[in-house]
Amino acid sequence: MAGNAVVQAIVASLCLFSGSTTAWPFSKRQTLTTEDIQKQALANAYKVLDGTLKDGMTRSNTCTKDNIAVRKEYGDLSKDERKEYIRAVQCLLKEPSKLSATQYPGAKSRFDDFVVIHMNMTPSVHATANFLHWHRYYIWAYETALRNECKYKGYQPYWNWGKYQDLPNSPIFNGDEWSMGGNGEAVAHKGGFVGRQIPAGPGGGCVKTGPFANMTVHLGPLSSTMDPALKIPANPRRDGYGDNPRCLRRDVNNYFVTQFIRSTDLAQHITSNPTIGKFQDSLQQDTASKAAIHSAGHFSIWGDPGGDVYVSPSEPTFWLHHGQVDRHWWMWQNYVEAEVSKRTAMYEGGTNWMQPNSAKGKPTDIQLLNVLAPTGHKEVPSNQLFSTTAGPLCYVYQ
Template identity: 75%
Template sequence: MVGSTVFNAFVASLCIFSGLSTATPLSKRQSLDLATIQTQAAANTLKVLDGTLSDGLTRGKGCNKDTLAIRKEYGDLSKDERKEYIRAVKCILSKPSKLPAGKYPGAKSRYDDFVVVHMNMTPSVHSTANFMHWHRYYIWAYETALKTECDYKGYQPYWNWAKYPDLPSSPIYNGDEWSMGGNGDPVTHKGMNMGRVVPPGPGGGCVTTGPFANTTIHLGPLMSTMDPALKIKSNPRSDGYGDNPRCLRRDVNTFFTKQFLRPVDLSDHITTNPTIGKFQDSLQNDSPTKAAMHSSGHFSIWGDPGGDVYVSPAEPTFWLHHGQLDRHWWMWANYLEKEVKTRASQYEGGTNWMNPNSAKGKPTDPQWLSVVAPTGTDGLPSNQFFSTTAGPFCYIYQ
């Protein structure tokens, strides 16, 4: 947690970085850059906590400037902070599963519990009203498990999509001891066709460098997007829950970061989508000419299981990608002072990805995390996840 003095200094530093005061009017949406958007989102969040701005949500006394957590970008963590996060992830990978014995044979670890929950929930938490909300809940549950089950003292970091055009050489994937492991070994393979031909990246093979070298994946694949010629083993069960030990593969590439995840892409997306429906639909759905940012992030990592929509949390950097997704939503919801209250409670979409005529989602719909829910929180309604400083949450992004 951080005190109010530290938080005020944090906001002030953002203002200096962007060259703006927190009172700068933001009438020209499309002229904004990401630093300005970040600054205004942080300033408005502080106003909500101070009570000088209302987002219409009810808060108890638990979240204030003195208890607020600050989530940081992975490359902005110190080397010691990165090693502590790596230690905690390895810890959760080593702890036993809490799922019913025999029901999910591929769930060998506590980490695998999170993968199974995502596999179970995939149809209801993608391209639905609760896409953003459920994933915010899910990331928080993972962060909580790292802290309560592995004594992690930090907070969930994120990967700023726009920061690393050359993603393979980034602090996340460069393969040094402070990274999340290197790229997959270079192997000959084909790219894929996702409405546009995506060329193969420089990896494709097993991850053999860095802290997550030689990691074993057990669940899936269920919807693999890797070249069939690589002959990745099929799961012994059609539902993907069987035990299927194989190496962690990556094909970290620059195809998406240099075309669809540039700073201008992120700022334009935030400033040109006035409702949550348009915001989250364009975040997820590719157009004939442009890859969506959600899929661009996943396919920048690609590989097995990173390129499988069901099993993707088995990729240890999934959490950094979805941390950024949550940050992107937080900025959208908070950067315009006059719209903070309106945007805080917007909730649009259906309830089942596979059924375009599914029932409309309601803010009171319960969301489920099963055995990965922090104690006493399973089945909370979506309206508890409208803000990063309301419901069970108390954090902001730096």
Template identity: 75%
Template sequence: MTAGSLLQTFTVYLGLLAVFPTCIHASPLVQRDLTADQIAAQALTNAYKVLNGTLSDGMTRPATGCSKDKLQIRKEYGDLSKAEQSEYIRAVKCILNKPSKLDNTKYPGAKSRYDDFVVVHMNMTPSVHGTANFMHWHRYYIWAYETALKTECDFKGTQPYWNWGKYQDLTTSPIFNGDEWSLGGNGEYVKHNGGFVGRQIPAGPGGGCVKTGPFANLTIHLGPLSSTIDPALGVKSNPRRDGYGDNPRCLRRDVNNYFVTQFLRPVDIASHITTSTSILTFQDTLQNDTPQKAALHSGGHFSIWGDPGGDVYVSPAEPAFWLHHGQLDRHWWMWANYLEDQVKARTQMYEGGTSWMAPNSAKGKPTDKQWLSVVAPTGMEGVQSKEMFSTTAGPFCYVYQ
């Protein structure tokens, strides 16, 4: 498949995949008037009940498994102390400077251990987007990244997330304001025409290279493979059609408020959770734009946009990817845990196909194995999907605050 056909496929995915609609059914048990903060609070209360043994989510927890004394707490980036933000940045810079474990002939663009994670995502993209394991594999992937920061770079914290509804001006948020505790600032302003990703997206105040903050002048090596930014910005093509060649260039961003002010508001987050009564509805509406509304998943990515942030294959090369997908995992966690009488049923739900490129692909099974290749923590390659059902079972032991 050529880069051009990949881009066309990605655009169709974001804008037109809604031709496979799923119905959203109301349930008398769903509390529609809750705010996003209230949903998160109820989810945390119920997660503690599960660990205390007063509520069952249907998962088996051996004596050596997750317990409250082992529990890790993931926090919103803006709620971290300056010291915690600095520690996270230090660990990310550390993984960026460690050598790759991949075959340099097969993946010449993989220069660092961080790039290993990008390659794995590039390889897995067709089977982990628009499929039964979209949420599950990305939970596994984020956890593997967090684990690498801990075991390979002595990281003392937990993977932070970006609460989509928290900042109406992303450019001044603690994530993108460009100070020493941020993930770097916006790209330098370059006049451009925005783009079309299922809808016309207006140009934001960036578009150029990131020149401020801890990740100023970061070099991107892999991709692009399915770029969605204005071609007039002149991002050079990868020397290989598969995107794995070495293509050194700057990190570009066009951090904008188009999505956060219209589609990623707290009311949008709450509404998506309270109107989705099955995992299939939840994950499909989370990913698929409609002509009227941008989905939360794509809205988060394109609030950062740029290169590589706007490329579905190479997007993990953008350091803010991990905060966005941390929130995506939190969003699923909130949905699964906030209704006490549905915790067990929702935790066990697993629906959808196995190939993004084939709408009629075989259905996913809870026993399907998930793969991380060289970024899998020791002994944790090929873990079954059902081990990803809960953040406090299987290999996991964390909740969101």
């Protein structure tokens, strides 16, 4: 595990956290919205499924329009569907860990298992060729665990970043029984420095409302971005794997959603990056004047562990955020009919975040999930994760 200096460097680098012949229904003079892009991406994905459009992937007949999973936005789920999702997440929080209690004493539940693996993999799955691909595999494994281990009947929902300009009062964070819990209690605190000074939001304290009120976080912190004056307890182990029981903190705010991840920002990002290298780099890398989309989503939630690059999956809404990361990529892959095959197979970047000159990633590179891997799908190569309707995957976004 990296020492303190490396960890600080990681925090800083994270925070720095088409003229085709296709039958395109919009003129070049029109500005595409994310709704336009979503509709066209879904239409093209179904064309791939029925064989009228090729994406270059080898597929069996197991994924069809009749059995494909449809992932939906959290606020579009019915109240019953939201409660069922909440129940399944709470189930994972109660199911025992499958990891070594000696090696990972802070892993108390199956939910914590997902955190440990993310902590282990962080240097190789951020700012690398497989950032999008590994996280696609990771989210699918989480969805599979919810369904197979907790009898969840639905699929992983996502948080559409551009949908809510008042995030603390959105269906995700408003603190009612159908939400993912409320904001943290309002406490006096400074904001944070994530490439620039960010003002404090309206929370900062422990979550005391909604289904995840009084949730206990065990792992980390390892790379906290919260105000030190809040005195969040340090982990008993330098690697962050010790048991460090504390409350779930949030500082849900509107700073990022009103400036950097509006629908117009998302559409512009999708339509202005023709290669996956530019797409994934600009998705992750902040500039001096603009927060990157990926980090803007994380820091709209912030808190502990949500603002920690290593242990952020301990935040229950991490999974909605990264569901949207995957959807954003999926839309980019699928919305231009004439480029679906080319974009699906694109793979660029290195293999280690901490080594700028690390070896280039290859489509055959094996992705690892340890005890999280769904049965029969351990050590999946990246090229099996290129498409959401080929390889082991079978889902689309609505």
